[in-house]
Amino acid sequence: MSHPxxxxxxxxxxxAALALALSGVQTAAAQTTxxxxxxxxxxxxxxxxxxxxxAFQKANPGIVVNLEFVPYEGLREKTVxxxxxxxxxxxxxxxxxxxxxxxxxxxQDVTGRVNKAxxxxxxxxxxxxxxxxxxxxxLPWILDTKYLFYNTAxxxxxxxxxxxxxxxxxxxxxxxxxxxxxxxYPIVSSWSQAEALVADYTMYVSAFGGQFLDxxxxxxxxxxxxxxxxxxxxxxxxxxxxxPNSREYLEEDVRRVFSGGQAAFALNWxxxxxxxxxxxxxKVVGQVGIVPAPGARGGAKVSAVNGSMGLGITAGSKxxxxxxxxxxxxxxxPVQEQYAKLSLPxxxxxxxxxxxxxxxxxxxxxxxxxxxxxxxRPVVPQYQEVSTILQKALQRALLGQVxxxxxxxDAARQVAALK
Amino acid sequence: xxRVGTAGERHAAxxxxxxxGTLTRRESRVAWVMLLPVLIVVLGAVGYPLLRTLYLxxxxxxLMAFTQAPPWVGLSNYAQALQSPAFQAATGRTALFVVASxxxxxxxxxxxxxxxxxxxxxRALARALLIVPLALPTVVNAIMWRWIYNPExxxxxxxxxxxxxxxEYRSWLGDPGSAMTMLIVADVWKNFPLxxxxxxxALQLMDRALYEAADIDxxxxxxxxxxxxxxxxxxxxxxAIVLRTIEAVKVFDLVFVMTxxxxxxxxxxxxxxxFEQGFGFLRSGVGAAYAYLVVAISAVLIALYLTLLRRQxxx
Numbered sequence: 001m002s003h004p005x006x007x008x009x010x011x012x013x014x015x016a017a018l019a020l021a022l023s024g025v026q027t028a029a030a031q032t033t034x035x036x037x038x039x040x041x042x043x044x045x046x047x048x049x050x051x052x053x054x055a056f057q058k059a060n061p062g063i064v065v066n067l068e069f070v071p072y073e074g075l076r077e078k079t080v081x082x083x084x085x086x087x088x089x090x091x092x093x094x095x096x097x098x099x100x101x102x103x104x105x106x107x108q109d110v111t112g113r114v115n116k117a118x119x120x121x122x123x124x125x126x127x128x129x130x131x132x133x134x135x136x137x138x139l140p141w142i143l144d145t146k147y148l149f150y151n152t153a154x155x156x157x158x159x160x161x162x163x164x165x166x167x168x169x170x171x172x173x174x175x176x177x178x179x180x181x182x183x184x185y186p187i188v189s190s191w192s193q194a195e196a197l198v199a200d201y202t203m204y205v206s207a208f209g210g211q212f213l214d215x216x217x218x219x220x221x222x223x224x225x226x227x228x229x230x231x232x233x234x235x236x237x238x239x240x241x242x243x244p245n246s247r248e249y250l251e252e253d254v255r256r257v258f259s260g261g262q263a264a265f266a267l268n269w270x271x272x273x274x275x276x277x278x279x280x281x282x283k284v285v286g287q288v289g290i291v292p293a294p295g296a297r298g299g300a301k302v303s304a305v306n307g308s309m310g311l312g313i314t315a316g317s318k319x320x321x322x323x324x325x326x327x328x329x330x331x332x333x334p335v336q337e338q339y340a341k342l343s344l345p346x347x348x349x350x351x352x353x354x355x356x357x358x359x360x361x362x363x364x365x366x367x368x369x370x371x372x373x374x375x376x377r378p379v380v381p382q383y384q385e386v387s388t389i390l391q392k393a394l395q396r397a398l399l400g401q402v403x404x405x406x407x408x409x410d411a412a413r414q415v416a417a418l419k
Numbered sequence: 420x421x422r423v424g425t426a427g428e429r430h431a432a433x434x435x436x437x438x439x440g441t442l443t444r445r446e447s448r449v450a451w452v453m454l455l456p457v458l459i460v461v462l463g464a465v466g467y468p469l470l471r472t473l474y475l476x477x478x479x480x481x482l483m484a485f486t487q488a489p490p491w492v493g494l495s496n497y498a499q500a501l502q503s504p505a506f507q508a509a510t511g512r513t514a515l516f517v518v519a520s521x522x523x524x525x526x527x528x529x530x531x532x533x534x535x536x537x538x539x540x541x542r543a544l545a546r547a548l549l550i551v552p553l554a555l556p557t558v559v560n561a562i563m564w565r566w567i568y569n570p571e572x573x574x575x576x577x578x579x580x581x582x583x584x585x586x587e588y589r590s591w592l593g594d595p596g597s598a599m600t601m602l603i604v605a606d607v608w609k610n611f612p613l614x615x616x617x618x619x620x621a622l623q624l625m626d627r628a629l630y631e632a633a634d635i636d637x638x639x640x641x642x643x644x645x646x647x648x649x650x651x652x653x654x655x656x657x658x659a660i661v662l663r664t665i666e667a668v669k670v671f672d673l674v675f676v677m678t679x680x681x682x683x684x685x686x687x688x689x690x691x692x693x694f695e696q697g698f699g700f701l702r703s704g705v706g707a708a709y710a711y712l713v714v715a716i717s718a719v720l721i722a723l724y725l726t727l728l729r730r731q732x733x734x
Contacts, residue, residue: 073679077698077699080482080698080701081482081698083483100701104481104482104483104701105483106483192593192679192681192682193678193679193680193681193682193683193684194679194681244590244593245570245571245590245593246593247590247593247594247682248570248590248592248593248678248681248682249593256571257571260571262571382700384699384700384701385699385700388695388699388700391681392683392684395681395682395683395684396683399594399595399682399683401595401683
């Protein structure tokens with residue numbers, strides 16, 4: 001294809017739209033066009049998704065998939081805003097949304113389509129991403145949790161033999177690294193006023209054995225492990241162990257700081273590992289360790305947050321059969337094993353496959369312990385409101401505006417008052 | 420040979436017997452017919468959503484493809500908004516943003532216009548450069564300032580530490596004490612050129628004779644500015660002020676890109692609250708009521724401005 005001349009360039013969108021409309025009219029009978037919405041960051045890269053889709057189209061000549069990529073922060077809004085107009089057939093969704101999506105009828109119930117023989121072959125943590133009660137609203141695709149990444153060179157210089165297994169050890173090691181001047185702020189986290197902060201908090205809640213809601217569905221995060229989790233986070237900021245800029249960081253900022261060799265410890269999703277081993281992206285190639293996030297004395301052995309994502313068919317989709325074919329393909333074992341560098345498969349058997357483990361033995365080993373410990377964020381239809389309340393409360397405590405106890409008590413009151 | 424009149428004479432001839440600018444009934448009919456297509460488009464594209472939003476604001480509508488009419492709740496969405504501490508706090512933040520950013524934009528804009536109205540070498544280039552911030556899309560501007568404020572390698576930190584004004588790099592957008600100020604700076608940088616261009620155009624139309632007369636009367640620079648320049652540019656400037664105020668009240672993209680309302684809600688302005696209710700919590704009814712309250716606040720402010728400015732401009 002030749003490049004358009006500059007003069008013609010401004011007409012390109014119009015002519016492209018026209019061509020698209022015409023081609024849609026001409027080939028409607030022969031061809032099915034799907035629109036799919038993905039995210040730009042973490043897990044599979046845009047290039048990976050494009051490659052998978054190209055392979056799918058080759059294998060299914062009648063189906064064309066139009067891809068759209070948006071930042072995670074825009075994924076839910078895009079899906080929600082498009083559902084009335086039927087804008088997408090396939091959408092990627094986060095583990096925290098199915099309750100809301102199902103309640104409001106955004107996604108098709110695909111319980112009848114799920115192959116029951118596959119159920120035991122896929123991790124239960126992955127299934128919770130797409131399940132509400134005993135109904136299925138899609139297929140799990142990304143199986144993810146936060147891990148503890150550490151700079152092996154810094155730990156060695158500090159005379160530390162093994163990475164921390166508990167939060168208490170993490171604190172002790174971070175103090176040593178700070179004292180020896182190896183890193184000004186040894187820990188970096190994504191604690192911006194965003195979902196990333198709640199994901200981190202969830203991990204700490206799981207470490208300290210807390211819970212979000214009690215058996216009666218009432219807020220319980222302001223007591224016990226939930227409170228200790230926030231107290232721990234605040235303590236690391238007060239001692240100058242966690243980088244204070246964390247309070248404006250998202251995951252990509254954490255990756256940049258850690259990859260720049262400025263931090264000894266970082267909490268982040270699986271995708272960061274491969275990128276820390278890429279010379280173009282990282283100054284710490286060959287010096288990165290990955291282990292399950294620490295547990296806590298008297299709490300859990302390891303901590304983890306369920307950060308999985310699934311693919312579903314929108315309620316307004318006119319091509320559910322083709323859409324199902326597409327998501328079945330993307331979530332299939334061979335495809336997942338081929339692209340396992342940025343996101344680990346949902347299939348249990350994949351973890352012993354050399355195609356998956358080669359070059360990332362440490363990641364797979366950590367995943368072995370973490371996947372079983374993945375802790376869920378509250379499964380409620382008003383999750384967005386709960387999360388918004390929590391984000392503000394956590395930030396207020398992290399910024400030292402109020403005590404952790406006061407912040408969480410206030411948040412618990414607000415959550416309890418939600419209708 | 421017939422005499423060719425000036426444009427003014429011809430206009431006078433055409434409108435003889437009527438107040439200038441009024442049309443005959445026939446002309447008026449033609450005008451309405453010509454305007455009809457545009458009116459239909461405007462009513463459809465602007466009027467319908469406005470009325471629909473107004474309707475939704477009296478209901479408990481949720482953001483979903485509803486099949487039956489959402490329950491009517493009367494004014495309760497408005498009552499809830501006005502009583503909500505979050506709404507009140509956001510109104511205060513928005514007011515701060517509007518006053519500070521529009522105020523600074525007018526100050527800087529008028530100063531820049533006065534400077535650019537002088538003759539100096541490179542004036543054409545300086546005037547052209549003034550357009551650059553204005554030409555940037557808001558989102559691009561927001562991303563650019565986020566880089567400038569970056570706590571690890573941002574230009575602002577580098578500049579201030581090299582000039583020894585700041586002992587060490589710090590977080591600007593992660594600190595509730597500075598985040599709003601930083602947003603205002605980003606907004607002022609992008610938008611003061613609009614005020615400057617408008618003010619400059621007004622300055623160029625000023626009658627030099629007024630200044631000469633003032634000189635003869637012995638008026639100083641300060642008196643000349645307040646007695647001649649300011650009243651002279653004010654009518655034109657008021658348009659820019661009203662435009663900027665409307666934009667500032669509904670500020671969204673700048674905040675959404677730079678802080679998403681954080682840290683700890685310190686930059687959560689009214690539009691973010693509307694977005695949060697409507698798209699975050701799926702409460703279209705509440706979101707619509709919030710949106711209409713924002714419109715009402717803008718309307719009151721604009722009416723106030725226009726009255727004040729008119730009173731000032733009238734000698």
